[in-house]
Amino acid sequence: MKTLPIIALDFDSIESVNQFLDQFDEPLFVKVGMELFYQTGPQLIESIKARGHDIFLDLKLHDIPNTVGKTMEGLSKLDVDLVNVHAAGGTAMMERALEGIKKHNKDIKIIAVTQLTSTTEAVLQQEQNIQTTIDEAVLNYAQLAKKAGLDGVVCSPLETALLKEHLGTSFLKVTPGIRPADAAVNDQKRVTTPEQAKEMGSTHIVVGRPITQSDDPLASYQKIKESWLS
Numbered sequence: 001m002k003t004l005p006i007i008a009l010d011f012d013s014i015e016s017v018n019q020f021l022d023q024f025d026e027p028l029f030v031k032v033g034m035e036l037f038y039q040t041g042p043q044l045i046e047s048i049k050a051r052g053h054d055i056f057l058d059l060k061l062h063d064i065p066n067t068v069g070k071t072m073e074g075l076s077k078l079d080v081d082l083v084n085v086h087a088a089g090g091t092a093m094m095e096r097a098l099e100g101i102k103k104h105n106k107d108i109k110i111i112a113v114t115q116l117t118s119t120t121e122a123v124l125q126q127e128q129n130i131q132t133t134i135d136e137a138v139l140n141y142a143q144l145a146k147k148a149g150l151d152g153v154v155c156s157p158l159e160t161a162l163l164k165e166h167l168g169t170s171f172l173k174v175t176p177g178i179r180p181a182d183a184a185v186n187d188q189k190r191v192t193t194p195e196q197a198k199e200m201g202s203t204h205i206v207v208g209r210p211i212t213q214s215d216d217p218l219a220s221y222q223k224i225k226e227s228w229l230s
């Protein structure tokens, strides 16, 4: 799996994805989320792979263990590199997900969403009724993910230092909420630059609008890639 910045392909059709990818003449690491996958399906995965790109299929599965396990078995027939589930589904669900995703392809990595970055401490405590800090809740879910045998988690870059301390450097920490210093923050609440994310311990960064909505996507990507890999 490449260590390149993961570009979030938040588009709604194969045509827009192709138009975007046509600008790049190098192997990329891209993220296909549920908006795109539900409208384009496995056909899109094949066409992105044919271009030689790595794919993070970000479907955030969360259901009973059997359903998630069987779904992962199906997804393991697709040529993807990284998939995910919600840690809130529990250890048994994560274990079945892992078993399922390895069925047809042992190389696919699987990570867990801890707490969504849109969840505030007030929502955590008042709606989910989890009476801890966000950091403690994230660490708990990350520890469960590791215990279940998963490869890592999706988290905020601001939580990676804590996770690194408790779970080590090789446990994947895939972090959205990345903004170059000169880019618009949009609806992200807590953001870091690629350099800061790297310093804090992200193993992979996910970047969407600063590249996809840029006037010059190629130049914006190159700049982010340089600061991430430097």
Ligand code: C5P
Pocket (backbone or CB within 6 Å): 008, 010, 033, 115, 116, 117, 118, 154, 176, 177, 178, 186, 188, 206, 207, 208, 209, 210
């Ligand atoms: O455009 P932007 O860089 O904000 O895109 C970030 C991407 O990461 C989006 O696809 C968003 O759905 C995803 N994401 C996120 N926060 C999470 C999990 C996923 O922003 N906690």
